Amino acid sequence: MSEHRGEFDLIRRYFADGYPQCENIRLGNGDDASVIALPADMDLAQSIDTQVADVHFPAKAPAHLIAGRALRCAVSDLAAMGAWPQGFHLALTLPNADEEWLADFAHGLRQTAHELGIGLLGGDTTSGPTTVITIAVQGLLPQNERLIRSGAEAGDDIWLTGNLGAATLALDTVINEPARQTEFTQAYYHPQVHIAFGQLLLTVASACLDISDGLLQDATHIAKQSNVTMHIEAAWIPTVVPMSHCNWCRCLTGGDDYQLLFTAPPEYRSRIEAFATTVGLDQCLRIGSVKGGAAKVELCHNGEPLELATSGYQHF
Amino acid sequence: MSEHRGEFDLIRRYFADGYPQCENIRLGNGDDASVIALPADMDLAQSIDTQVADVHFPAKAPAHLIAGRALRCAVSDLAAMGAWPQGFHLALTLPNADEEWLADFAHGLRQTAHELGIGLLGGDTTSGPTTVITIAVQGLLPQNERLIRSGAEAGDDIWLTGNLGAATLALDTVINEPARQTEFTQAYYHPQVHIAFGQLLLTVASACLDISDGLLQDATHIAKQSNVTMHIEAAWIPTVVPMSHCNWCRCLTGGDDYQLLFTAPPEYRSRIEAFATTVGLDQCLRIGSVKGGAAKVELCHNGEPLELATSGYQHF
Numbered sequence: 001m002s003e004h005r006g007e008f009d010l011i012r013r014y015f016a017d018g019y020p021q022c023e024n025i026r027l028g029n030g031d032d033a034s035v036i037a038l039p040a041d042m043d044l045a046q047s048i049d050t051q052v053a054d055v056h057f058p059a060k061a062p063a064h065l066i067a068g069r070a071l072r073c074a075v076s077d078l079a080a081m082g083a084w085p086q087g088f089h090l091a092l093t094l095p096n097a098d099e100e101w102l103a104d105f106a107h108g109l110r111q112t113a114h115e116l117g118i119g120l121l122g123g124d125t126t127s128g129p130t131t132v133i134t135i136a137v138q139g140l141l142p143q144n145e146r147l148i149r150s151g152a153e154a155g156d157d158i159w160l161t162g163n164l165g166a167a168t169l170a171l172d173t174v175i176n177e178p179a180r181q182t183e184f185t186q187a188y189y190h191p192q193v194h195i196a197f198g199q200l201l202l203t204v205a206s207a208c209l210d211i212s213d214g215l216l217q218d219a220t221h222i223a224k225q226s227n228v229t230m231h232i233e234a235a236w237i238p239t240v241v242p243m244s245h246c247n248w249c250r251c252l253t254g255g256d257d258y259q260l261l262f263t264a265p266p267e268y269r270s271r272i273e274a275f276a277t278t279v280g281l282d283q284c285l286r287i288g289s290v291k292g293g294a295a296k297v298e299l300c301h302n303g304e305p306l307e308l309a310t311s312g313y314q315h316f
Numbered sequence: 317m318s319e320h321r322g323e324f325d326l327i328r329r330y331f332a333d334g335y336p337q338c339e340n341i342r343l344g345n346g347d348d349a350s351v352i353a354l355p356a357d358m359d360l361a362q363s364i365d366t367q368v369a370d371v372h373f374p375a376k377a378p379a380h381l382i383a384g385r386a387l388r389c390a391v392s393d394l395a396a397m398g399a400w401p402q403g404f405h406l407a408l409t410l411p412n413a414d415e416e417w418l419a420d421f422a423h424g425l426r427q428t429a430h431e432l433g434i435g436l437l438g439g440d441t442t443s444g445p446t447t448v449i450t451i452a453v454q455g456l457l458p459q460n461e462r463l464i465r466s467g468a469e470a471g472d473d474i475w476l477t478g479n480l481g482a483a484t485l486a487l488d489t490v491i492n493e494p495a496r497q498t499e500f501t502q503a504y505y506h507p508q509v510h511i512a513f514g515q516l517l518l519t520v521a522s523a524c525l526d527i528s529d530g531l532l533q534d535a536t537h538i539a540k541q542s543n544v545t546m547h548i549e550a551a552w553i554p555t556v557v558p559m560s561h562c563n564w565c566r567c568l569t570g571g572d573d574y575q576l577l578f579t580a581p582p583e584y585r586s587r588i589e590a591f592a593t594t595v596g597l598d599q600c601l602r603i604g605s606v607k608g609g610a611a612k613v614e615l616c617h618n619g620e621p622l623e624l625a626t627s628g629y630q631h632f
Contacts, residue, residue: 026359030541031465032396032525033363035457038354043342046437047349048405048452052444080348089364091407091450121362128368130445134407136364136452141351149347209348225346 014106015090015123022087022119024140034121036087038140044086045146046138047077053131061178063101064108065189066133071112072191073212074135076258079198080210082147083139085116090123091134097127116193147201147208152226152263154292156206159272161194161260161284164215165240168254169247184240191258197284200275201262208262214253216308218261219297226263227295232288234301243301249308252299263290330422331406331439338403338435340456350437352403354456360402361462362454363393369447377494379417380424381505382449387428388507389528390451392574395514396526398463399455401432406439409448432509463517463524468542468579472522474604475588477510477576477597480531481556484570485563500556507574513600516591517578524578530569532624535577535613542579543611548604550617559617565624568615579606 016029027035038044051070053059075085090109094102113120118137166187173180174188194210201208207226211218215237223230235243239251264272269286276284291298299306332345343351354360367386369375391401406425410418429436434453482503489496490504510526517524523542527534531553539546551559555567580588585602592600607614615622 026460027462027464032393032463033361033399033455035359035361035397035462037359037459040356043351043353044360045349045351046405046452048407048438048440048450050407050409050440050442050448050450052409052442055442055444077348081351083349089362089452091364091366091452093366093368093448122364124364124366124450126366126368126371128371128446128448130448132366132409132444132448132450134364134366134440134448134450136362136405136407139349143353144342146343146351147348148343 014102015120018110019113019120020117024086025119025121029120029122034089036121041143043141043143043146044138045078045081045083045141046136047074048134048136049074049077050132050134058175058178059131061174063104064111067105067108068112069189069191070133070135071109071116072193073258074137075116075118075195076191076193076210076212078137078139079194080147080208080260081139081141082145082198082202082208083141084199085118085137085139085195087119087121087138089121089136092123093126093128093130093132095129095131116195142202145202147198147205147262149207149209149222150225152207152222152228152290154228154290155265156263156290157266157269157286158230158232158288158290159262159264159284160238160287161197162192162282163238163240164211164257164259165247165251165254167191167256168250169240188256191256193258194260196279197275197281198260200279204268204271205262205264208260210258211261212258213255215261216252216297216299222261222263223297224295229291229293229295230288230297231291232297232299234299234306236285236287238283238285253308330418331436334426335429335436336433340402341435341437345436345438350405352437357459359457359459359462360454361394361397361399361457362452363390364450364452365390365393366448366450374491374494375447377490379420380427383421383424384428385505385507386449386451387425387432388509389574390453391432391434391511392507392509392526392528394453394455395510396463396524396576397455397457398461398514398518398524399457400515401434401453401455401511403435403437403454405437405452407450408439409442409444409446411445411447432511458518461518463514463521463578465523465525465538466541468523468538468544468606470544470606470608471581472579472606473582473585473602474546474548474606475578475580475600476554476603477513477600478508479554479556479599480527480573480575481563481567481570483507483572484566485556504572507572509574510576512595513591513597514576516595520584520587521578521580524576526574527577528574529571531577532568532613532615538577538579539613540611545607545609545611546604546613547607548613548615550615550622552601552603554599554601569624
């Protein structure tokens, strides 16, 4: 292979420039490692997220949409911690170095990085039989402050930042017609990342996470890690189809929505609604309450428990 | 799939415990993100490294060897910066959740993490057609100190921390008999990581990197980024086969050795040799000198340039 099409040129051409700058960077892309400083009064939150072609996204989908979605899904973990995005490292495995695909991918990545205010710190590009995108994201937190999964207490309200179901109900379209854009595919490819709202929640929320594997399954994480019962009122959950619709269950168990699920003491209700208005959330609704007792999720309707056949996405 | 074999149990069982602790961790594995603090006088060096089955390692190799090698290769980038390993995030893509394989992989990962003194901060486990291991490593550096590729100056010596060729010459064995252990496969699966030596080099080296894609190709990075000629004496390069051997070229162009290649002013020769003795390096040899002029690598023997057919590993 001629040198000008080699790995180093490839990386330099598509991933070197045009990303947001970050004043904490001492050394960016292009050496053995990147180097950052941290302001003395801040902590660093970090998460790693992998998306595999034809598992997490259709291999044939437009590359800029794949890139944008992968970065949004990764940064969503920072929002769920109340952290401010600072930078990311990209590990990209590709079956071949298709320049057109790479140019489109880099375009989508840059655009999304600017939308989310996150700089590209470094990366690794490798060859492999399947496209695999791993993004390691990091963000700043005020020292000793963070949103965790283990702080929910009996008496807290359970809140949700927005509608569930659009992304999961987009899957049929996304898989069969990857380039088609509908209201639902918009939710799939451009999940909202509640960065500003997450930061505001630092002052009021007792527990928080972003819903990647379905409401009911992810609510179980808070239940188990906080050792509480998450009592959720089925009729209060905002979904893109009504409760009577045959796809309603999928809205509660399907992944990919990346809404924030959080708990907070009732005395903060007005403040939370004011925060939601401040950052322009379409809605932020109470969907239940935290109770003492077994570490589980309790989905109820008209005072009776509702049992669903599955709780969420299983990776294996 | 029954719940007890689901993703969360899998992760918890194999990746939750038994890794080195790190006092800078505020929140470890098991939430949306990990959180660390940094000592006020330290910077953070970070690198991401991907290994794909049957591209970077044989899929049938023992899982504990694969894990150990992947972590060593990633941490080598920290050594090349002069950084002290602090923690890593693991993104693991697997064709299936084979418990025996996972137990062996986790065993090798834990053991290597203890050898290198690096804690597991978090991860993501996904399903995919091929095993892909991405490791994001990070380490501490004294504020504003680091080994970079761009600092070599005319007159500097060029140094190498050890023999080249064993890992690349092990490939035939590694591919055909993955479980067989020889002196060369030892170099392939357990590359030395020069952590302590890298830190000592912070006080003397003008440029440094770890050789992952072959001496000649990686030397080009220093040449280009420092805008100098890297003049290397072929006969001075320590290799596992002599210059007359048919495999000698492969020692200079094959990857996977992870020795440190660095430059330093001649006045530091005695100090560098003392450092090497201090940390117990088998050898640390001068292999050439930095010259002004074109940004290139100049391999010479008896005053004449030597031309090789290839300079190193091309990822595509």
